[in-house]
Amino acid sequence: MPVISITNLTKKFNGFTAVDGISLEINEGEVFGLLGPNGAGKTTTISMLATILPPTSGTATLCGHDCATATDEVRKCIGIVFQDQSLDDELTGRENMDMHGRLYGMRDELRKNRMNELLKLVELEQFADKQIKTYSGGMKRRLEIARGLMHHPKILFLDEPTIGLDPQTRRKLWDYIKAVNRDERITIILTTHYMDEADELCDRIAIVDKGKIIALDTPEGHKKSLGGDVASVECSEPEKFAALLGKAKLAKKANVAEGGKVIATVENGGEAVPKIMALAEKNGIAVKSVLVKQPNLEDVFLHYTGREIRDEEAGEKDRMKGAMRMHGRR
Amino acid sequence: MTMELIQPGAIYTLWLREMIRFARSKSRIAGNFTMPFLWLVVMGTGLGASIQSAGGTSYLSFIGPGVIGMSILFSSIFSGVSVIWDRQFGFMKEILVTPVSRVSIVIGKIAGSATISLVNGMVVLLLTLLVGAVPLSTLTAGHMLVALAFMALIASAFVSIGLIIASLLNNTEGFQLIMNLLVMPLFFISGAVFPMDKVPDWMKTISLIDPLMYGVDGLRGILLGASRFPFLLDLAVLGAFCAAMVAIATYTFSKMKATT
Structure with missing residues (x-):
């Protein structure tokens, strides 16, 4: 109901x-x-x-x-x-x-x-x-x-x-x-x-x-809707590599997150790592690290919007109110 | 929209809140009596030494009702404007999502704030009796009751003005401006601290549009038995003014946004 x-x-x-x-x-x-x-x-x-x-x-x-x-x-x-x-x-x-x-x-x-x-x-x-x-x-x-x-x-x-x-x-x-x-x-x-x-x-x-x-x-x-795991790749030329991952059908979706990491949705995390490395080597891209994990909601949001949810600071107004409360003015 | 407009339970609740808050704010209580005390004791005595008589009474007696009016004016406007703090601090939102009509909220706020102003006015009235500004010998219990009812009317009118200002202002910055632009002129032109019979005509004319003038004049009529206009005229003008202000306050308040 x-x-x-x-x-x-x-x-x-x-x-x-x-x-x-x-x-x-x-x-x-x-x-x-x-x-x-x-x-x-x-x-x-x-x-x-x-x-x-x-x-x-x-x-x-x-x-x-x-x-x-x-x-x-x-x-x-x-x-x-x-x-x-x-x-x-x-x-x-x-x-x-x-x-x-x-x-x-x-x-x-x-x-x-x-x-x-x-x-x-x-x-x-x-x-x-x-x-x-x-x-x-x-x-x-x-x-x-x-x-x-x-x-x-x-x-x-x-x-x-x-x-x-x-x-x-x-x-x-x-x-x-x-x-x-x-x-x-x-x-x-x-x-x-x-x-x-x-x-x-x-x-x-x-x-x-x-x-x-x-x-x-x-x-x-x-989390299941992503249909796999999430690989986070730290590498040179992230934009280019994200496009390559998509083209090679290695990733269902690949975005460049803030901080320059490539975040890719891959079918099977464990098997994907060597394939990612091979693809990078073939295209002359230097890989610094690869991290594979189960997706969380942050990855889901990124998957749909291409952006991360940022934990923004409290707005100007909230801070002003807090300060006024401290002064006990009313 | 199916609810009744006047909800006594809700009005009482909002009145009660004002009472609790007032009883807890000791600095506010003390601050409210400093100004009237200085006016009566220092100005009344000091200026009174040079001014022999004002309209047939001693200067101290003359400003007695004026200082009562002043105290009600200041505390009423301040109380009314305090709604702006309720908005700033979020409490107004809590009230506005309850099934209480806006009319009941306005009436509850006016009732609470006017009661506080009336209490202020009563303490100042007591002070005028103590320093001998108002002669106790000629006053009956009837005079006192009429004086209190009249003071409640003054308070309701000015609380409503405060509410109107608060519902139109979007922040607290305009508050000081209002005090200087509205409250001080209302006080000075009302004849609270000097008699109107010897001032130039332009000032006499302007004073006719000052609601506080009718308030102070009415109080002089009741407490001293000497006034510029007949008491019933003061009562009629102030009563009409108060009704208009309550109506406008209800309107502006119902259009107000819950937050700043």
């Missing part, structure tokens, strides 16, 4: 197409990932589904309600954790959650029980009565997830849930996200530009680039 159906969803900003005719269905209880580089249109897609932005054209229904016309019904059945922090720093964790419950019209008793249940789930009971400004980045995220779940939504959106967190905190947060999906039996839509995150958490992943879905499959399916 699809809990979200999206048909030709499009968003244009002053002639720039941020989301370009996306269509897909998301099933109940699924963890669905939108994977792509910054600026691919992931946040814009989520914003339309969460009724923050009206679509330019196309439709999306969530729990049977249209996101453009039945905004209040949609809002009641979704929870959302934004990419940027959206807590009130001056209030305590419990107060932030309580306020959320009140805004959704939850009764006192229900609010109290739900709060305790969720604080336990994200293991923040001890800190619940401390002000948010004393929380670490990971704690804030956990509280935001708990807050988003307060009103028993059917769908939870997580927009870049682990951006800006250190590796250990990220790993821990993944455990909480898995627990939420399992214990609350909730559908989760998450956007990320981290390959490992999508691989670890998602049942299905849509790879998004320039506002379009370029591939949609399970993590395993994506």
Whole structure:
């Protein structure tokens, strides 16, 4: 049963197409990932589904309600954790959650029980009565997830849930996200530009680039879709060698990645190495190293777009906000 | 869109948030009373020594209601503009994705901010009573209630102006400009700190379009029994102005983007 159906969803900003005719269905209880580089249109897609932005054209229904016309019904059945922090720093964790419950019209008793249940789930009971400004980045995220779940939504959106967190905190947060999906039996839509995150958490992943879905499959399916292994060759004249690999039918696809390495999709990694060496020798190309490995999602993205997803730094605006928070101005 | 526009539970929640935040910001509370205190005690006493009488009352008495009005003006505009921080820090997004109508959000914000301004005004009123600027002997409980209701009206009007400014501004840089271009002229031309009967005609005329002038004048009418216009006229003008500002604030706020 699809809990979200999206048909030709499009968003244009002053002639720039941020989301370009996306269509897909998301099933109940699924963890669905939108994977792509910054600026691919992931946040814009989520914003339309969460009724923050009206679509330019196309439709999306969530729990049977249209996101453009039945905004209040949609809002009641979704929870959302934004990419940027959206807590009130001056209030305590419990107060932030309580306020959320009140805004959704939850009764006192229900609010109290739900709060305790969720604080336990994200293991923040001890800190619940401390002000948010004393929380670490990971704690804030956990509280935001708990807050988003307060009103028993059917769908939870997580927009870049682990951006800006250190590796250990990220790993821990993944455990909480898995627990939420399992214990609350909730559908989760998450956007990320981290390959490992999508691989670890998602049942299905849509790879998004320039506002379009370029591939949609399970993590395993994506990797198998390359039909072989990935060879990374460090050599002289990479452009020429990439073309040669393709022409010799040694590689299904060969691109020059950033840093000048040739990345080629080959049928059988072990057998390909001597053939690659022979081809290079025949054409007078000096090979420095060859590395063969099983493909990961990064290779899948590269395969489809010819580019790598780069882990870009936080934008100017985010950094400014961080600095202002430190000064405690409000 | 099927929800009702006025949602009392949501309005109360947003009001409650303002109260909690206000109670926790000790520097804001202290800062709010420094200026009125200096005006009353230093200016009231200092200038009062040279100015024998202003409109038949002592200078200290004269500026008492003026300083109450000033304190409400400053804290109201500041509170209203604080919505810009909610946008900057993301909390506004959290409110805007809840099924709460924009009208309820605006009313909740106005109610919360106006309550804070009213509390400020009440403390200054207490201060004017303590320094003897406003004579306690002639005031009845009825006077006090009318004064408080009138102060709430002033606060709501200026909180709405602050909200309008915040929903039109895209960043916090314009904030200082607004203070200098709008708030200070409103304060000076209102006759809060000097009487309007001896000033040139042009200034008298300009003061007629200053909503704070009606606020301060009305307060003088209630608290001192001496004013430029009849109290009911002050009440009518300020009431109409306040209603217009609340309506405009609701409109600009509903058109506002969730983030900066």
